[in-house]
Amino acid sequence: MFPEIGHFSLILSLFFAFFLAVVPLIGYWAGNRFLLEAARPLTFLMSFWVFLGFMILSFAFLSDDFSVLYVSQNSNSQLPIWYKFSAVWGGHEGSLLLWALILSAWSSAVAFKVRTLPEDTGPVVLAILGVVSTGFLSFLIFTSSPFVRLLPDTPVDGGDLNPLLQDFGLIVHPPMLYMGYVGFSVAFAFAIAALITGNLNASWARWARPWTAFSWAFLTLGITLGSWWAYYELGWGGWWFWDPVENASFMPWLAGTALLHSLAVTEKRGVFKSWTVLLAIFTFSLSLLGTFLVRSGVLTSVHAFASDPTRGIFILALLILLVGGSLLLYAVRAGQVRSNVSFGATGREAWLLLNNILLTVLTLTVLLGTLYPLIFDALGLGKISVGAPYFNSVFTPIALLLMVFMAVGPLSKWHNTKLKVLLVSCLVSLFLAVFVSGVLVYLYEFTVLAWLSLAVVFWVVCLSFTDWFNKVSAGTKGIIPRARQLPRNYYGMLLAHLGMAVTLVGILLVSVNSKESMLRMSPGDKANIAGYEFQFDGLSHVKGPNYIADKGQFIAYKNGHQVAVLHPEKRLFNARQQVMTEAALDAGFTRDLYVSLGEKLEGDAWGVRIYVKSFVRWIWLGGLMMMAGGLLAALDKRYRRKAGV
Amino acid sequence: MISFRLLVLCLLLNLSSFAWAEEVMSFSSDLNQIRYQSLVNELRCPKCQNQNLADSGSGIAVDLREQVHQMIEDGKSDQEIVDYMVARYGEFVLYRPQHSSATFLLWYGPFILLAIGFTIFVSVIVRNRKRRNGARL
């Protein structure tokens, strides 16, 4: 009974989404205030029914209703309760429902604030979000309903959630990731609304800024969580694989970062107007592209969902309608915009233009690398792989270049900067950066690329603090009052930029300074890796809620003192009879100790992988700093005041 | 002095009761081990969804790792090993695609884009300067 209500509520939500897409637009063209004002209630109604559908699916999972096909494929009565809840988005259908839920949540948030927008713009923005919702809800209902029943042959028990996904990481990673790239739909909707209404002045950029910053912060968190999850869950200590699906979430992030900066220029100076609109479309299109790549089966990836051709066709049609339609609108309308503001070669506009160009090049590089095997195949040239070695050698130099400029940008002033001031700060920092990194490289015998990266890190840190110091020391008031006067927006930027530097430290040191070993160990054996002594005490059998496991015990010593006890496991999951490696790790600020059990060898010996990962936490620490920076920027008082709330 | 003696004692005890673990794969030189690591990281497991030889636990990955190990110890060069794999499993196994006319755009595309980007940057700046000069007159 409940699943049918769930299905019905999704149909109702589609119904309201469709009206949301159509009614306000008719109202706009007909100049009918009543139809325009219908947008707000329609949004809330649509969101309510999606929410109800999601609740009913969650209830089906929590109550082990295996008569529902999707539940029976992704859950099991033995599954711990918190995983039953996260299993809701463990497969294609449910994660698509989560997509729709989050989209409706963002739409409702916009609807909540819609009174702060001009009377004809707000409803049009909601209508655009309605178009996107209509597309995704029909995709959900017509090709991927999560409420399909297995009546009357209800299975006794479910097939269980993929063991890889039975983890805290999966509870939080997908919702955050989707919050991020679905959130870019708001900036997209603002941009399209601006194209439709022709109000392509700076105001749309001001409205879109906090929304974009929020989405960007969520996406940053989502990607960070994903990387952290892969690191500890997949058992070989990698934190980024340049897998097509990872790239699919990374591209909107890169484009979104560009958008964040470009919106600032458009808002403050009224330049790059048509470019910013294009970037907003581009960013959300990349989110849609990611959804297409993951769900259509055109790419081979560890994370791809099982797919069938109808779904592929449907989502391609959706992609073409949404992206093609908005690019067509752009081509027709954007040509009319011209800006009369000018700026000099040292103005902040120029630095941000450089930022946008480099970020766009980086986005297109990832896109090229991700799609090249597809292009190759389509042209009948055979099968190739494009993986980490490619991205490391092509992406990294351009990214370092970006970071060099990233540090200088904040020092510049709008319109024009005094070249002398800029040069002095830069020369001092350059000297410091080269010198400090040179000493470190000399002491630790790092490679040239490591030296270059370290120099960039110090460069970013020095210039960021120089900039802050310049800003707080100017004027007559004391440092602390000045520092408190600087806007949140500024501190957000500073934090995010420093976060980049922290992440780079992590990436760099984990790649040049880590030690790994694959050992044959019997109980009682010891191994010495990077100054740590690991002692294998032995194995015990343990029984989990839905698995049995061999649990090893390793004790790590440094200079004779015990530093950690590690319990890596090899789990055999009951329902799927699938073996999973559960690595054990001891996290630290400057190093992680990481032990995972490999194969059982002859006798009582085991293959054991032991890693000492240098500064690996910094990768995610930097990610968290960037996220916090994004949130600070989004919460800047300016937006609230100007928005009139 | 006492602590030093204790330390020696501990070490002796350790040595007497524990064996040092050995590497699953032994190499005749450190260089060989580094070469092995970088090769198995850059070769794709032909059967897996998207994993390199180093990370995959599948049977064929284990065999191919052993093959790489043996070829390195037999004194084969990296290029010979790569060619060997490509002859059997195709270009697909290389995570670093070989440079050829078909992969020209892949390898140099980003840098061409970079050049285009800088051209755009310069032209925007120059146009702005012209406009400003025009405005001043």
Added chain:
Amino acid sequence: MRKLLFFIPLAAFSILGVLFFLQLGKDSQYMPSALIGKTVPDFNLVSLLSDEILTQEDLPNGPFLINFWGTWCPACHIEHPYLMALAQSGITLVGIDYKDEKAPAQRWLVEKGNPYQMVLMDEMGRFGIDMGVTGAPETFVVNRSGIIVYRHQGEINEQSWQQLKGYLK
């Protein structure tokens, strides 16, 4: 002219759209063999049935199938009756007992019947690597002139045979 610039994104996206449309429905897992168009690589393998060492000189005159199998492989169990039927209809099959042990393999052939004209033992999987095999079962089609023309990964059944048989000439 300036107007046209704004159509560039749309044009680029259209090309991508066509690309995606072409790739939809293709099996992204399908992997063509690197050995297509080549002869069977050199080998020195022991025959499972007669204990003599055989080389490619001993291969039958084409066209024939080379089938990699093993007693450890569940899909090979499923495939076996179909191979028997093929052998009965006059198709020449060469079996490679891949990463397997001698005794159970011999027992398998006695119990289930032997569809192969010759069976070679590849205990270490070295010949498998030379053939670019990633698992079992895998089947290669060798044509009349001794050239490998097709490779099928996975079991042979009525459906996959329809594809294979076109190459067997």
